[in-house]
Amino acid sequence: MKKQSPLGLSLLFVCLLLCAPFAPFCKAQQTTPVPSAPPQSSSGATQPAQASDDDEVVRITSNLVQIDAVVTDRNGVQVTDLRPEEIEIFEDGRPQKITNFSYVSNETGMRAEPLVASTATSKPNEKLAPPVPPARPRPEQVRRTVALVVDDLGASFESTHSIRQALRKYVEQQMQPTDLVAIIRTSAGMGALQQFTSDRRQLNAAIERVRWNPVSGRISAFAPIESDPFAQAQREAGLGDSGRTPSEARAELDEFREQIFSVGTLGALNFVIRGMRELPGRKAVVLFSDGIELLDSNGERNDRILEALRRLTDLANRASVVIYTIDARGLQYAGLTAADSTSGMRIRDIETLVQERSRKLFESQSGLQYLAQQTGGFAIRNSNDLSRGVGRVLDDQKGYYLIGYRPDESTFDIKGGRSRFHKITGRVKRSGGLRLRLRSGFYSFTEEETRPAARTRQEQILAALSSPFASGGVGLRLTTLFANNDRDGSFVRSLLHINARDFAFKPEADGWQKAVIEVVAFTFGDNGRVVNQISRSETIRARGETYTDVLKNGLVYNFDVPIKKPGAYQLRIAVRDTDSERIGSASQFIEVPDVNKKRLTLSGIVLTGIKGDSAADSKATQPGADARSSASAAASVDARLGEGSEVDPQMHPAVRQFRRGAVLDYFYYIYNAKLDRAGGRPQLQTQVRLFREGQPVYTGTPTPLDLTRQPDARQLVGGSRIHLGGHLQPGEYLLQVIVADLLAGEKRRTATQWIDFEIVK
DSSP states (O other): OOOOOOOEEESOOHHHHHTTTTGGGOOOOOOOOOOOOOOSSSSSSOOOOOOOGGGOSOEEETTEEEEEEEEEOTTSOBOOOOOGGGEEEEETTEEEOEEEEEEEEOOOOOOOOOSSOOSSOOOTTSTTOOOOOOOOOOGGGOOEEEEEEEOTTTOOHHHHHHHHHHHHHIIIIIOOTTEEEEEEETTSGGGGOOOOBOOHHHHHHHHHTOOOOGGGOOSSSSOOOOOOHHHHHHHHTTOTTOSOOHHHHHHHHHHHHHHHHHHHHHHHHHHHHHHHTTSOSOEEEEEEESOOOSBOTTSOBOHHHHHHHHHHHHHHHHTTEEEEEEETTOSOOOSOOTTOOOTTOOHHHHHHHHHHHHHHHHHHHHHHHHHHHHTTOOEEOSOSOHHHHHHHHHHHTTEEEEEEEOOOGGGGOOBTTBOOEEEEEEEEOSTTTOEEEEOOEEESOOHHHHSOOOOOHHHHHHHHHHSSSOOBSSOEEEEEEEEEETTTEEEEEEEEEEOGGGSOOEEOGGGOEEEEEEEEEEEEOTTSOEEEEEEEEEEEEEOHHHHHHHHHHOEEEEEEEEOSSOEEEEEEEEEEETTTOOEEEEEEEEEEOOGGGOOOEEOOOEEEEEOSOSGGGGGSBOBTBOOOOSSHHHHHHHHHHHTTOOOOGGGOTTTOEEETTOEEEEEEEEESOOOOTTTOOOOEEEEEEEEETTEEEEEOOOEEOOOTTOOOTTEEEEEEEEEOOTTSOSEEEEEEEEEEETTSOGGGSEEEEEEEEEEEO
């Protein structure tokens, strides 16, 4: 592995962070660094809100059992106007008095209007128009949380193709701006557990990683029937059918392999649901699978799979997760087909093999049906339109009833040292053939008893790294930037801001304060494998004003990861305070382009800024005026720092928080610009757009790139300065840069990049 750049934890000076890829504007000098301000949100990704009692859907306590339920009519349409007296709930066949009853709707969306009219309008209908950056919903705006889990451990080649089509259609046509989604493969381990996102770009990258797994060994749902020469020779020799034939041995091996894969699939689902447990509200898992068999070839119960299913469904019920299953094989014919070769086979043997096909199809669908029914979902089978199945799931997420009752005192009595399972059933009294769908029940232990015991250091770090969500015990904000240079090639630079107020500092002699932290980071490739990892222990000692600044402004950790192949990458990082055992984690997705293809490409965007109270700032662009498109703003970052002027640490590139009235500087690299034959010079136009909650608040005029102070035409620098006027409301914003190469062909003419930042009061 290529040796990575020096890695360090410090109170960081901006130019120390940015030297190397952005060398023309940074002085590679060691100085007394300036601390960074703590962000209000703990990472670059959407943060899950911590579940409060009011957010809990399923509650199982000694004095309250609360479950969620859906009521539909004969056409599958939800019924939302039931009264408590129209529903009956039974625990182990005994009627229960309903004490809590309400309907929760997920259909009330929030849509922000543009804050300021755009000065220039892009043409969204143009085929080659630059994409609009995704708006990240706030936790309170999220209406549906959906994990799309692809069981690629056992999916056939044909099923994998159908799954990819359904996933693409969902992302392109069915997904709503307020959906929080993850696409997860069961075979890829921890590297597949991306954070839930509303970014279609990230989801499409995840879909590209959904490929047929040759380990499954299946091209289609059923292997073709073939004659067994060994068995035929036995019969011709008068030896009968004693002993195992090679085909029977292969069948047993296939059955054993399928059992192992099924247990692995359920283990991966367990992994996902444990992470989803931290999110408030009712969540959904959609499992695309070729089936889960509950019985073996002898018709006997497979205790290993059944036990894994029971543990999984109980965990899902307590985590308020509904599981829907989709048989990715579609409508299957179990009889003889043209692919089968029955030459020389007896009729009895052919009938047996066909019956075995039917049995396997039924049993594998039964496992999917069981998993869905036990958690209040439903199974979709015998349908070739998987996208329609996904649509049914989305319709089912429109809302649900919360129904609560007080359990009997004996409910949580432990008899014989084992917990009992309490079955919950119900019915609707209103006429019209209404159907009540709810969870199957619960085991006789309370929520308090399910809380995990204290874990070891390794278990704590692994849990934080493997969760699909960010942990907030230590506040983190992660920024990843792609760059490329002749010396290092392509690499990803990561800036991690750490909220030091979450550390347990210990006083020492002479006023010193000390904290010891652990930093563990993994970078995963698009196949889920680790391409780089870091594990370090850092000791932080400070006193006086420095200690005060550390608490106020936090710390920045920076490191580079060399990237040998283009593609989608994911960084997962955890920071643990050794004394308090508080732990924080963050994850970020980044797509690394192939610079060697000689297509117009942009690096990541670096944001920094200063307070807008100096005369020099009067030249800054205000939204509504034409932007200066040159490298001067980027160069001024280095100039200001070199002069020792004060830089607001809140506007550090790792924090990206700006006050209204501040001046925002941004810059980036441009790779592979075409050069004219006459003078060897590029012809580039740059444009900047600002978005808030998906709505444009400013669109700049396309402006020729300033080519002054550009020593290397292979790595041009773009950048400018924007004055954030007082009319911009506090909140999350996206800055998008669009570069057009006027010398390139129409299809390769435009490149774009964006980055989020926050305006605070």
